[in-house]
Amino acid sequence: MNPVRRPTMLIGLAAFSYAFLYFPIVILVLYSFNRDGVGGFPPRHLTFEWYRALFADASMWSAIGNSVIVALAAVVISILIGFPAAYALDRYSFPGKAAFRRFILLPLIVPGVITGISLLLLVVSAGIHLSLVTVALGHATALTAVATTEIFAGFSRLDRSYEEASADLGASGLQTLRRIILPLMRTSLLGTALLVFTLSMDEIAVTFFLIGRENTLPLEIWSRLRRGATPEMNAISTLIFVFSVVTIFISQRLITDRETDLSPTPEISGAAQ
Amino acid sequence: MQPARRNALLATLPPFVWIALFLFLPYCLLFCYSFWSLSEFQQILHHPALANYAHLFSNPLYLTVILRSLRIAFSVVGLSLLIGYPLAFFLVFHAGRRRYLLYQAVIIPLWVSYLVRAYAWKVIFGNEGVFNTLLLWSHAASHPLSFLLYSPFAVIVTLTHIYVPFVVLPVVASLEKIPRELIESSSDLGARPGQTFLRVILPLSLPGVISGATFALLLSFGDFLAPLLLGGPSSVMIANIVANLFGADYNWPLGAAVAVVIMVMVVVILTVTQRLEKRWRTA
Numbered sequence: 001m002n003p004v005r006r007p008t009m010l011i012g013l014a015a016f017s018y019a020f021l022y023f024p025i026v027i028l029v030l031y032s033f034n035r036d037g038v039g040g041f042p043p044r045h046l047t048f049e050w051y052r053a054l055f056a057d058a059s060m061w062s063a064i065g066n067s068v069i070v071a072l073a074a075v076v077i078s079i080l081i082g083f084p085a086a087y088a089l090d091r092y093s094f095p096g097k098a099a100f101r102r103f104i105l106l107p108l109i110v111p112g113v114i115t116g117i118s119l120l121l122l123v124v125s126a127g128i129h130l131s132l133v134t135v136a137l138g139h140a141t142a143l144t145a146v147a148t149t150e151i152f153a154g155f156s157r158l159d160r161s162y163e164e165a166s167a168d169l170g171a172s173g174l175q176t177l178r179r180i181i182l183p184l185m186r187t188s189l190l191g192t193a194l195l196v197f198t199l200s201m202d203e204i205a206v207t208f209f210l211i212g213r214e215n216t217l218p219l220e221i222w223s224r225l226r227r228g229a230t231p232e233m234n235a236i237s238t239l240i241f242v243f244s245v246v247t248i249f250i251s252q253r254l255i256t257d258r259e260t261d262l263s264p265t266p267e268i269s270g271a272a273q
Numbered sequence: 274m275q276p277a278r279r280n281a282l283l284a285t286l287p288p289f290v291w292i293a294l295f296l297f298l299p300y301c302l303l304f305c306y307s308f309w310s311l312s313e314f315q316q317i318l319h320h321p322a323l324a325n326y327a328h329l330f331s332n333p334l335y336l337t338v339i340l341r342s343l344r345i346a347f348s349v350v351g352l353s354l355l356i357g358y359p360l361a362f363f364l365v366f367h368a369g370r371r372r373y374l375l376y377q378a379v380i381i382p383l384w385v386s387y388l389v390r391a392y393a394w395k396v397i398f399g400n401e402g403v404f405n406t407l408l409l410w411s412h413a414a415s416h417p418l419s420f421l422l423y424s425p426f427a428v429i430v431t432l433t434h435i436y437v438p439f440v441v442l443p444v445v446a447s448l449e450k451i452p453r454e455l456i457e458s459s460s461d462l463g464a465r466p467g468q469t470f471l472r473v474i475l476p477l478s479l480p481g482v483i484s485g486a487t488f489a490l491l492l493s494f495g496d497f498l499a500p501l502l503l504g505g506p507s508s509v510m511i512a513n514i515v516a517n518l519f520g521a522d523y524n525w526p527l528g529a530a531v532a533v534v535i536m537v538m539v540v541v542i543l544t545v546t547q548r549l550e551k552r553w554r555t556a
Contacts, residue, residue, distance in 0.1 A: 010363050014364075017357065023397075027397055031396060085284075085288035087284045092281040109488065109491050111539070113532070118532070173280045225388070
């Protein structure tokens with residue numbers, strides 16, 4: 001049955017891979033409680049000092065607030081665009097469909113620096129000042145690709161006969177959308193929203209070029225990291241990690257049937273062809 | 274107009290306008306900028322010329338940096354496959370009852386902030402970091418190994434850490450698609466496990482490998498954050514040059530030309546890998 005009879009070596013390799021994936025995360029969490037900061041091994045003198053410093057840090061909190069606003073805007077826009085785009089890709093054939101698909105998915109594989117600067121050129125040419133609005137625009141553009149692949153996956157699992165029955169029974173397109181399609185797509189849309197939200201909270205490359213005077217959380221962290229390592233960074237990183245893990249568990253509860261769809265990669269090659 | 278046609282138009286129009294405004298137009302602008310230039314007074318001159326490209330191709334610095342970026346990106350892909358393939362293989366064939374949990378454990382790091390992970394490696398590789406303190410503490414070394422941080426090595430390890438899950442997931446997907454009967458009949462026909470792996474499993478999992486590797490290759494090729502955070506002058510990548518030209522070095526037209534070169538390389542790499550994948554699927 002098993003392609004390899006004695007998988008001892010394989011188990012060893014897999015264990016190494018997991019160790020590699022989790023080693024930095026463990027270190028980070030450990031050192032966020034270390035009184036001497038990031039230096040010294042092994043960590044000693046447990047302290048909550050860095051967390052206390054973090055909670056008293058006003059600019060960090062305003063950055064978190066900015067990030068949440070931007071992320072919410074990115075979620076709304078990327079779903080408003082991604083939903084009809086995914087529907088069109090799944091259900092209709094129209095001239096230029098291949099190019100349409102290619103373009104909308106491009107930000108998935110084009111480095112963020114390119115998306116960032118080309119949007120910067122657009123914004124500057126239009127005479128718009130850089131602000132959180134331009135950042136939200138950048139996130140929406142980059143993440144609409146993610147939203148489209150995720151919602152597309154949802155549509156391809158959706159049984160079309162419900163819609164056909166609805167139309168046969170005399171419902172208008174809008175009624176079918178509101179009463180049939182949206183309720184059936186609810187978990188897929190929620191999952192997409194969570195994914196886009198998390199990715200937006202972590203976006204740096206595009207933000208880098210579109211940021212005005214107000215920082216988002218990753219850029220605030222970034223500007224401090226550039227000045228040098230502080231243990232406070234370990235504390236915020238640990239909190240972000242805990243927050244991410246909690247978010248995944250919530251989303252897993254919401255989306256029980258989507259085991260393998262968390263990564264956009266499997267669909268890229270198929271979608272971009 | 275028929276209702277079906279009207280619906281199709283309603284569904285395609287908003288994304289179409291969005292694409293035109295925020296993807297197509299910006300890329301066109303990028304292309305235009307790459308032919309413009311800067312005046313002595315730092316103003317953008319809208320006279321199309323090939324000066325930027327001439328500069329790019331005559332100055333060996335750019336070629337060096339592009340080659341270095343490719344080298345770093347291919348190292349990341351190689352390492353990610355070395356770490357990710359056995360993991361995917363284990364998950365599909367040997368993980369047993371805890372499979373779902375172990376699969377989730379590959380995805381979780383994907384949700385941990387990029388910066389957080391890059392920063393963790395900085396803590397690990399720094400002069401007073403975990404690695405060096407451990408070496409000094411155990412008397413394995415008398416001085417901290419300062420080449421760890423601020424080197425292409427640190428950049429490669431960090432990017433590998435980020436892209437391993439992106440390689441594992443598509444490989445798992447393609448390993449799962451292999452019919453178990455094929456593997457069984459291979460061993461029934463007397464193939465040793467190694468032969469079954471090399472002649473049956475590995476070739477059939479190649480589409481997943483190609484798809485994951487392409488993703489890791491393109492995104493690590495265009496990364497500029499890891500080199501900024503963990504790399505020294507010896508690990509400046511091509512996207513750093515773009516970022517600098519759009520920042521402190523202020524020369525947008527030249528920056529746009531470098532960006533166009535990156536874009537062309539991305540499209541070329543993507544076309545090649547898609548050809549490879551298609552050929553593999555039909556062969």
